[in-house]
Amino acid sequence: MSDNLNSVFGNVHLGYIVIETEKFDDWKRFGRDAIGMHVDDLAHDAMRFRLDANECRMLLRRGPAEDVIALGWQIDHHATFDEITRRVADHGVPSTKGSDDDAKLRGVERFLRFPGPNGLTQEIYTTARTAPMPLNIPSSGFVTGDGGLGHVALTTKNPYLVRGYFDHVFDARLSDYIDETINGLKLKIRFLRVNERHHSVAIASVNTLPVNPIRTRVQHVNVQMATLDDMVDSYQRVTRLGFDMALSVGQHTNDKELSYYALTPSGFEWEVGWNPIVVDESTWQPTTHQGISIWGHTPEGQTVVDKLRQFAIAARSLTHRENAVTPLAEPPIYDD
Template sequence: MTGATAGRDVFGAVQLGYVVVESDRFADWRRFAADAIGLHVDELDRDTMRFRLDDHVCRFLIRRGTAEDVTAAGWLIGDHETFDIVLARVHEAGLPVVEGTPHECALRGVERLWRFPGPNGMATEIFTRAQLTADPLRMLQSGFVTGGAGMGHLALTARRPEQVRAYYASVFDARLSDWIQENIAGLGLRIRFLRVNERHHSVAVAGLNGLPLNPIRTSIQHLNTQVVSLDDLLAAYGRVTEHGFRMQWSVGQHSNDRELSFYCVTPSGFEWELGWDPIIITPELEAEWAPRTYDSISIWGHTQVGAAVGQRLAQLGHAVGSLRHDDPALVTPWGRGR
């Protein structure tokens, strides 16, 4: 970065605003969102659904297609000056930038958006103003924690996790919260947790220890939303199993952000973490925060539900196949630093 874009720290002016999913499993997604997780669902037409958590008209956009994956993550930038800084950084890095069409903006409930490549083929979209609604929420949850910290977080695996960290540090001034070293389903992982505001992390990036492989088919391994009460969390756990969706990890508590959560599998194959009561990095904590390394992802719980040999074989196949693909979002002057 050079000039004005290098001198301004945009940390705190960025939050995760929405996620776009492409899927052909609309009936399953509607049951999963409304009946299991407990979200507000709006069916716009046979090819479009939106899910709400709060007064934003769109937090999840489901579009019909064959990818069965998250295709874009939308990041809300707090003001126009910060937006211009972020956009200039992307231009300086040489990434192609396109403006969203009026129809794309309307579907996402934003005034305007710009799109550029993100890690793992997931587009990064940035916008400054979301459409809000006073229409009452029709959902089974009593509420979700959103506000200035955004709607939740994304977790992904990467062949070159240090470059993914550099991407988010260079675009959004993401800060390192901590690391976790863990063996999950037989895979040795080092996970980096990155924050862009007071949420402990808005992005988690995992890499296989010593191996430039990605065992996950989808662009993200999981996404997280946070409910306002423990009763909400436990009731949703029961609904997920009652409605026949696969539970991946039972209720447990994470070692680093202390969030209680469970993980279930979405109709498109990536996981959904529903959590409650993680730590918040207040300005007082921010002033003295120092990253540390944890040797386990959980203090207790998060036990795998139903070990799947087929799943591990599929992960091996995806890992080998990942060697044949470069990530165009990471071929930038940002390099491997930060």
């Protein structure tokens, strides 16, 4: 992690995600009709979802991955943008400027991309374009602002390196841990924040397994509704439209968010939540929680729990490989 004078913490916000999929019709039903996001059809091979005034919060590109392929991070100042760019370059990691066409699709003025953990390309930008038309959504809105879009969760056999990557590139801070036991398997989940949101990245360690059991680069994506009624209404739409529910409504132990998890058309999960705590930097101390939920979050379909159980049989045939981008993945000094 850099020294405090050059810290970028608080000036970084998860701005958008890029999804590659062939299932545009299914995603439109899921994103617009079920979750309740604003949709913009751009062309045969591109579609966007909006949550707020920004032109783009989720960009869907046509392709075979059925996965999140990139994370876009909004950077508050050009000096911070330059600092992150320097960190990447100083460690010999290649970066490329996004084309004007790609920037337009993402609703940003310019962006820089470079490799990230789990094959997730990282993209940084300073200025998001705002949409001229108001949102067309069935709820009172989503919570973004200083906390950014929401969060992503991923599984990895290299938790120290993945945490080290986000520590080094974005000066991420550890919010807390959750220890969870699933079918006799002990898991430790690390929650990292880059601003006031309790976490923008969650890292579930599967380093006791032969390979990573999750096919997709992310295990889930989270968005936050403005009111409890909004969250409940979206849960009912997901169920009514026949989409699989991975976990029913429940409350997390660490950030206290009420949420549910639906299964996306691409196979990863989509968490819709309400009212997580906001971190107070003057008083916050990392701690360890036992179990992911205070109540609820019971399985209603195939979840990471089911996949881990199946993994005991199928592990030897899997070939999931991870790229930890080790030049940028300096392991944190204090971890366990």
